Amino acid sequence: MSNSKSVSIDKICIGEAAPGCRKVDPILIADGVRRQFGGLTAVDVEHVEIPRGLITALIGPNGAGKTTFFNLLTGFDKPNQGNWSFEGQKLAGMSPYKVARLGMIRTFQLTKALSLLTVIENMRLGAQKQPGESFLTSLIRPLWIRREKEITEVADSLLKRFKLDAKREDYAASLSGGQRKLLEMARALMSEPKLIMLDEPMAGVNPALTQSLLDHIKDLKSNGTTVLFVEHDMHMVRHISDWVIVMAEGKVVAEGPPSKVMKDQAVIDAYLGAHHDTDLGTMSKPVTTRSKKGDTK
Amino acid sequence: MDILNIITLALGEMLSPTTITFVLCALGLAVHFGFTGLLNFGQAAFAAVGAYGMVISIDTLKLPLFLAVLMGLLCSIIFALILGIPTLRLRADYLAIVTIATAEVFRYFMTTIGFSKVTGGSNGLSQFGGEFWALNPIPEGNYNFGFVTYRADQLYVLMVGWGAVIIGALILRLLMRSPWGRVLKGIREDEDAVRSLGKNVFFYKLQALMIGGVFASIGGMIFVLNLSNVQPQVWTTNFTFTIWSILLLGGAATILGPIAGGMIFIALISLTQGLMSGLVELGLLPFLTQPDIAQIRLLLIGLSLMLLVIFRPQGLFGNKRETQFNV
Numbered sequence: 001m002s003n004s005k006s007v008s009i010d011k012i013c014i015g016e017a018a019p020g021c022r023k024v025d026p027i028l029i030a031d032g033v034r035r036q037f038g039g040l041t042a043v044d045v046e047h048v049e050i051p052r053g054l055i056t057a058l059i060g061p062n063g064a065g066k067t068t069f070f071n072l073l074t075g076f077d078k079p080n081q082g083n084w085s086f087e088g089q090k091l092a093g094m095s096p097y098k099v100a101r102l103g104m105i106r107t108f109q110l111t112k113a114l115s116l117l118t119v120i121e122n123m124r125l126g127a128q129k130q131p132g133e134s135f136l137t138s139l140i141r142p143l144w145i146r147r148e149k150e151i152t153e154v155a156d157s158l159l160k161r162f163k164l165d166a167k168r169e170d171y172a173a174s175l176s177g178g179q180r181k182l183l184e185m186a187r188a189l190m191s192e193p194k195l196i197m198l199d200e201p202m203a204g205v206n207p208a209l210t211q212s213l214l215d216h217i218k219d220l221k222s223n224g225t226t227v228l229f230v231e232h233d234m235h236m237v238r239h240i241s242d243w244v245i246v247m248a249e250g251k252v253v254a255e256g257p258p259s260k261v262m263k264d265q266a267v268i269d270a271y272l273g274a275h276h277d278t279d280l281g282t283m284s285k286p287v288t289t290r291s292k293k294g295d296t297k
Numbered sequence: 298m299d300i301l302n303i304i305t306l307a308l309g310e311m312l313s314p315t316t317i318t319f320v321l322c323a324l325g326l327a328v329h330f331g332f333t334g335l336l337n338f339g340q341a342a343f344a345a346v347g348a349y350g351m352v353i354s355i356d357t358l359k360l361p362l363f364l365a366v367l368m369g370l371l372c373s374i375i376f377a378l379i380l381g382i383p384t385l386r387l388r389a390d391y392l393a394i395v396t397i398a399t400a401e402v403f404r405y406f407m408t409t410i411g412f413s414k415v416t417g418g419s420n421g422l423s424q425f426g427g428e429f430w431a432l433n434p435i436p437e438g439n440y441n442f443g444f445v446t447y448r449a450d451q452l453y454v455l456m457v458g459w460g461a462v463i464i465g466a467l468i469l470r471l472l473m474r475s476p477w478g479r480v481l482k483g484i485r486e487d488e489d490a491v492r493s494l495g496k497n498v499f500f501y502k503l504q505a506l507m508i509g510g511v512f513a514s515i516g517g518m519i520f521v522l523n524l525s526n527v528q529p530q531v532w533t534t535n536f537t538f539t540i541w542s543i544l545l546l547g548g549a550a551t552i553l554g555p556i557a558g559g560m561i562f563i564a565l566i567s568l569t570q571g572l573m574s575g576l577v578e579l580g581l582l583p584f585l586t587q588p589d590i591a592q593i594r595l596l597l598i599g600l601s602l603m604l605l606v607i608f609r610p611q612g613l614f615g616n617k618r619e620t621q622f623n624v
Binding site for chain 2: 100107125
């Protein structure tokens, strides 16, 4: 059940896995990013690199600055200082829409489905390079209808993959919370991003959907997309991520492959708690495998 | 009380130049509010800016009518930029505050004596209609259409006005069914989500403000051309709220809504006026006098609008499905 195709450490980072360690092939590099709200320092990241082509989890207790860090990286919030670059392109001070156009697409913790647009229209909106989105060309249908057909095809195949194809013509407002999470993720994929940043993709999703979401995220990796996600569900972190970055009080306090980070005493103390590995009996699916292990004791 | 006369009067009002003006302004407001979610409470100012822009171009700059109309449109685009650039980056409520204040500022500015040489001050301007009326291709005489009769000049204004409405509505239909319109609707629902998908939200909102403003300006121009005078006291907040009423009556996120809503609203005003005036005349409403009617009738219309917004929030022509999810 553990991550069978796990990548060995030396293929991800150079030297020891430690907070701020260099990566073999980073897609995103942040340096000295600091954000203060009045007297409170929400984010103070000295150096962090996100490895390309892998699934990286960003974990940490509530208020650790994970979402703020997401907002800073994607331009939705401005830091007091700091630099960061995506594939060598400096992003500091860039507007969110330009960041997105570079291929760095995010989702939100509180899902932002566009309620009074149909599911398919939500999807189409995610696509890039639609000439009909500029004012003058939009008036002349032949100029954009071909691209629209291409977009619709991609959208339909994604909807099928996310099992939303039955909801195609429904308003996004009529979807359940979990379905909206799926829609938001599918919509983010419309532009074929190089890096997708998911803010708590599992929050509020029922266990039955969790497994399919996990599979989708693994699919992304096999298609060459880099994934960075914030999550509190340790089970998910353990089973799909190749790399884990732990934040606490705005700083990166630990980094490494999940198996190692979960055993780090500092992480356990700060976040997981002493009994994080004990079966409480109310967890989602893989609990069964663990309780079996318990039986053999 | 002549019921037939009251009804034909109301029916005639449905097509009147006043209706055309309000319909065009409401179509513009539909772009702002219905499709993009911009709270513009200064639509009267957009109409006034277009009207004054055209009139001053004719009166002071001595431009031909065609260029003057373009000047009026340009003025309203610049006006949209002035309002939009500082406020559209902020939350929606700021645009509402700024537009309602600017509309009043503009109206008072036009009455200022210091600039009355150009603006006409509180008397307004009236010597500008020559070229417009000279272009009338319809031969002199009266034209009968069953229950109404129009003079050639009246027919001319109606043709120009409704022509503008039809062309405008067709353009809006094209726009709102295109990917461009889809981005606007996305912004209405959640602008951060649209931003995260790589769309320049600020620029789209600015475009929407300009296009809606242009519609209002054309409405304003037709209003002043029909009367052959422009006066500052027309463009009050009342003017704006009438436009809002029409939009909500017809359905905010529709194109047919503002058109039909405008016709119904104006006809209702005329009808209630006629009926109540008749009833007072017959002594059936002993507690009312003729001068009360104007007030009472607006009160009744206000009440019916409240009921409409509560029980049919999508308006007469809106999509019922949309209102099943009131979040």
